[in-house]
Amino acid sequence: MLQKPRGTRDFLPDEMESRREVESRMRGVARSWGYREICTPEFEELDLFTIRSGEGIIQEMYVFEDKGGRKLALRPELTAPVLRMYVNEGKTLPKPLRWFYFADCFRYERPQKGRYRQFWQFGVELIGADTPIAEAEVIMLAHEILSSSGISFTLHVGHLSFMRILLKELDPFDQKRARMFLDKRDTPGLREYLSGRDHAALSDRLIALAGCRDLSQAFEITGDFPERERIEELFSILEEAGICYTLNPGIARGLDYYTGMVFEAFADNLGAENQVLGGGTYRLAHLFGGEDTPSCGFAVGFDRIMVARGERPAAPGKSAGVAFTPEGRPWALRVAGEFRKAGIRTPLDLTGKSIGQQLSGISRFAEYAIIIGGKERDSKTVTLKDLRSGIQKNLSLDDALHEVCSGDTR
RNA sequence: GCCAGGGUGGGGUAGUUGGUUAUCCUAGGGGACUGUGGAUCCCCCGACCCGGGUUCGAGUCUCGGCCCUGGCCCCA
Numbered sequence: 001m002l003q004k005p006r007g008t009r010d011f012l013p014d015e016m017e018s019r020r021e022v023e024s025r026m027r028g029v030a031r032s033w034g035y036r037e038i039c040t041p042e043f044e045e046l047d048l049f050t051i052r053s054g055e056g057i058i059q060e061m062y063v064f065e066d067k068g069g070r071k072l073a074l075r076p077e078l079t080a081p082v083l084r085m086y087v088n089e090g091k092t093l094p095k096p097l098r099w100f101y102f103a104d105c106f107r108y109e110r111p112q113k114g115r116y117r118q119f120w121q122f123g124v125e126l127i128g129a130d131t132p133i134a135e136a137e138v139i140m141l142a143h144e145i146l147s148s149s150g151i152s153f154t155l156h157v158g159h160l161s162f163m164r165i166l167l168k169e170l171d172p173f174d175q176k177r178a179r180m181f182l183d184k185r186d187t188p189g190l191r192e193y194l195s196g197r198d199h200a201a202l203s204d205r206l207i208a209l210a211g212c213r214d215l216s217q218a219f220e221i222t223g224d225f226p227e228r229e230r231i232e233e234l235f236s237i238l239e240e241a242g243i244c245y246t247l248n249p250g251i252a253r254g255l256d257y258y259t260g261m262v263f264e265a266f267a268d269n270l271g272a273e274n275q276v277l278g279g280g281t282y283r284l285a286h287l288f289g290g291e292d293t294p295s296c297g298f299a300v301g302f303d304r305i306m307v308a309r310g311e312r313p314a315a316p317g318k319s320a321g322v323a324f325t326p327e328g329r330p331w332a333l334r335v336a337g338e339f340r341k342a343g344i345r346t347p348l349d350l351t352g353k354s355i356g357q358q359l360s361g362i363s364r365f366a367e368y369a370i371i372i373g374g375k376e377r378d379s380k381t382v383t384l385k386d387l388r389s390g391i392q393k394n395l396s397l398d399d400a401l402h403e404v405c406s407g408d409t410r
Numbered sequence: 411g412c413c414a415g416g417g418u419g420g421g422g423u424a425g426u427u428g429g430u431u432a433u434c435c436u437a438g439g440g441g442a443c444u445g446u447g448g449a450u451c452c453c454c455c456g457a458c459c460c461g462g463g464u465u466c467g468a469g470u471c472u473c474g475g476c477c478c479u480g481g482c483c484c485c486a
Binding site: 003005006051052053054057058060076077079080107109110111113115253257271272273275278299303307323326328351352354355356357358359360361362363364373374375383385387390392 | 411412443444445446448449457474476477478479480481482483484485486
């Protein structure tokens with residue numbers, strides 16, 4: 001038998017409904033902040049991603065050549081495509097641009113919990129605003145979106161300037177190594193590495209900074225620097241907004257194009273792969289041939305959100321199955337149409353069995369049964385049975401609709 | 411790419427020292443049953459992940475691969 005490709009998943013209706021529900025909450029939040037949805041191609045020129053992230057990522061992407069010999073890649077993320085789109089067709093739009101997306105991405109990696117080869121990201125990019133409140137807005141929006149998803153999470157906000165000030169005395173290679181140690185919280189490793197390179201004093205300051213959870217203390221460690229005022233304003237906006245977050249000057253993020261504020265969120269109940277969101281302030285447009293444009297954004301790992309939510313029954317919609325006899329069919333079709341117009345899921349019986357058997361089938365999934373036979377056809381009425389209480393009434397079409405609409409769902 | 415643990419009908423399971431027709435539950439389909447309930451009864455469908463090896467004989471032992479789960483690496 002054929003199998004689905006490694007790292008991909010099938011979604012049955014129960015799971016799909018639950019995903020759509022979370023997805024629509026996220027969309028709703030983003031819209032309410034004035035963000036509008038965009039869509040970019042599923043695949044792009046390979047160069048788009050190597051320019052952004054380096055040649056090394058080729059082995060972790062789905063790369064292929066089309067019949068015209070073009071080097072293409074399934075998108076491994078969406079920030080680069082969105083900024084490419086901005087450069088191509090967004091330059092003349094009034095700034096700032098508030099965009100969001102919900103789309104699938106592909107990475108050729110070893111699957112594990114919360115990590116798949118096809119996965120979905122919900123993300124936001126705020127393009128062309130370069131103020132503390134713009135950065136704060138993105139953080140606030142991220143916080144609201146995660147909250148709306150119903151998971152329990154911890155939000156870490158940092159700024160690259162702290163680390164950069166301290167690392168300035170190292171050459172670029174050592175800077176990178178030092179950041180890796182910090183990222184892994186490997187303080188003995190960091191000490192050993194730096195003392196072997198005559199920077200023993202630095203490791204204490206770095207470790208103190210990474211563990212620092214208070215802004216003024218962080219500045220004590222680093223000393224003053226030009227962005228201080230801006231950073232303080234950003235964090236005071238977060239305080240004003242009442243956002244619950246943790247200051248974390250140790251956040252490094254993998255890539256070099258982040259310019260200042262960086263933030264991450266972690267689900268409280270996940271294992272090794274517990275990061276559910278990452279983002280920050282960056283400059284990327286100039287790499288794709290546009291003007292140097294300040295931007296800020298984040299991406300949510302949608303699948304991890306769903307894992308963190310755990311098994312939850314999706315809220316059922318109203319449902320009424322139609323049982324009918326051959327004589328009742330024309331009227332049953334009319335009645336079913338009216339119920340559907342009212343937003344009620346109204347499947348017809350397809351078996352043509354006895355009314356009793358039709359009811360058996362309907363009672364497996366629906367709250368109500370609509371019974372239509374010759375009598376109902378002749379009187380233009382509806383026999384509506386509440387399958388939970390067993391109470392059955394003969395009603396006009398309007399009354400039946402009203403009864404179902406006002407009833408509780410199961 | 412690396413490490414560990416796994417893989418028996420759609421889901422969940424039993425399977426003795428290697429021994430006949432692979433167990434049970436559930437789900438699914440059909441019927442009893444064309445004007446009133448998820449029941450019941452009967453019937454049906456359906457599996458040893460794939461390939462090599464050992465053996466008279468492999469679900470069972472062995473090797474390789476694939477896939478799943480968790481972790482490492484990476485994490486744009």
